[in-house]
Amino acid sequence: MAAATGAQSKGLIHTAACLIIGDEVLGGKTVDTNSAYLAKFCFSAGINLKRIEVIADDESEIVEAVRRMSNNYDFVVTSGGIGPTHDDITYQSIAKAFDLPLKQHDAAFERMKRLSKPHPSQPNFDWNTPSAALTAKKRMIILPYNDSIPDEEQVIFTDDQLWVPVACVNGNVHILPGVPRLFERMLDGLKPRLLPRLTDPEGKGVLRILISTPLPESAVAEYLTQLAARAEPKGVKVGSYPRWGKENNTVTLVGRDVEFMESIVPEVEKAVQGHRVAVEGEDDPAQADPKKTEVA
Numbered sequence: 001m002a003a004a005t006g007a008q009s010k011g012l013i014h015t016a017a018c019l020i021i022g023d024e025v026l027g028g029k030t031v032d033t034n035s036a037y038l039a040k041f042c043f044s045a046g047i048n049l050k051r052i053e054v055i056a057d058d059e060s061e062i063v064e065a066v067r068r069m070s071n072n073y074d075f076v077v078t079s080g081g082i083g084p085t086h087d088d089i090t091y092q093s094i095a096k097a098f099d100l101p102l103k104q105h106d107a108a109f110e111r112m113k114r115l116s117k118p119h120p121s122q123p124n125f126d127w128n129t130p131s132a133a134l135t136a137k138k139r140m141i142i143l144p145y146n147d148s149i150p151d152e153e154q155v156i157f158t159d160d161q162l163w164v165p166v167a168c169v170n171g172n173v174h175i176l177p178g179v180p181r182l183f184e185r186m187l188d189g190l191k192p193r194l195l196p197r198l199t200d201p202e203g204k205g206v207l208r209i210l211i212s213t214p215l216p217e218s219a220v221a222e223y224l225t226q227l228a229a230r231a232e233p234k235g236v237k238v239g240s241y242p243r244w245g246k247e248n249n250t251v252t253l254v255g256r257d258v259e260f261m262e263s264i265v266p267e268v269e270k271a272v273q274g275h276r277v278a279v280e281g282e283d284d285p286a287q288a289d290p291k292k293t294e295v296a
């Protein structure tokens, strides 16, 4: 497989992909929320998120997925597998995927020593004497590293209070932790670096119009099919979302051609006997929905 060109690191970001790495998600122990956070992040930044995959903590799976995503998309984010234990293999697997060595990153280690809060069971942790715990901690600052690339482009500190870096490999693969609060904070911290590479930095051009309809999906399907065909050449996507247990469903128009989209709203409202809403559910009756309380 062709290795890194690094060319991905400078151009405009049109597309993104997300790789969730975690046995705990596949095993039903943990619910992944990071991909949903990334999806919102991308939408608001005008980036087309094209793919979300969940895979096991398995080297060959990580190698295959990360190479393919790095090749196919402009901005790739991985989540998970960078902790101190034996099953945290993301760094080593991604290093292998791009034929890079793993290197202890001294600045990251200094930050770890300075900023990590002592665990209650290790109040006076000894950073200077070799120990199993120290070796385990160091796993987290031994990163895939390319000596030909400036350090600040491949080890990114997003926040003065966090020691965990975002390792950026092959120019576009960003390795983030799976812990949601860290993932979210570090992704937000990347935004200023991404801004100059966005085609539509505030996502201003991306408009999502919601139309609430009392008709069942089957009754609007034929109309929506022909509407979608007409809207497609304008880059506008037509969606239909049933809302379980609610009276009304939602039809959406998503795109950048604001003029075209606004021009068809009255027609869509009429065809689906609905009306435009600002937020999904704003026209729901106020009292608790009986079907929902039954299954709660």
Ligand SMILES: *[C@@H]1O[C@H](CO)[C@@H](O)[C@H](O)[C@H]1NC(C)=O
Pocket (backbone or CB within 6 Å): 003, 004, 005, 006, 098, 099, 100, 146, 147, 148, 149, 170
């Ligand atoms: C390291 O970076 C250089 C410069 O971008 C690139 O040409 C080379 O292919 C990279 N090496 C690997 C193994 O990715």
Ligand SMILES: *[C@@H]1O[C@H](CO)[C@@H](O)[C@H](O)[C@H]1NC(C)=O
Pocket (backbone or CB within 6 Å): 212, 213, 214, 247, 248, 273, 274, 275, 283, 284, 285
């Ligand atoms: C459903 O849509 C109809 C038509 O737009 C609207 O009059 C009604 O308020 C909506 N909400 C409910 C709960 O029916």
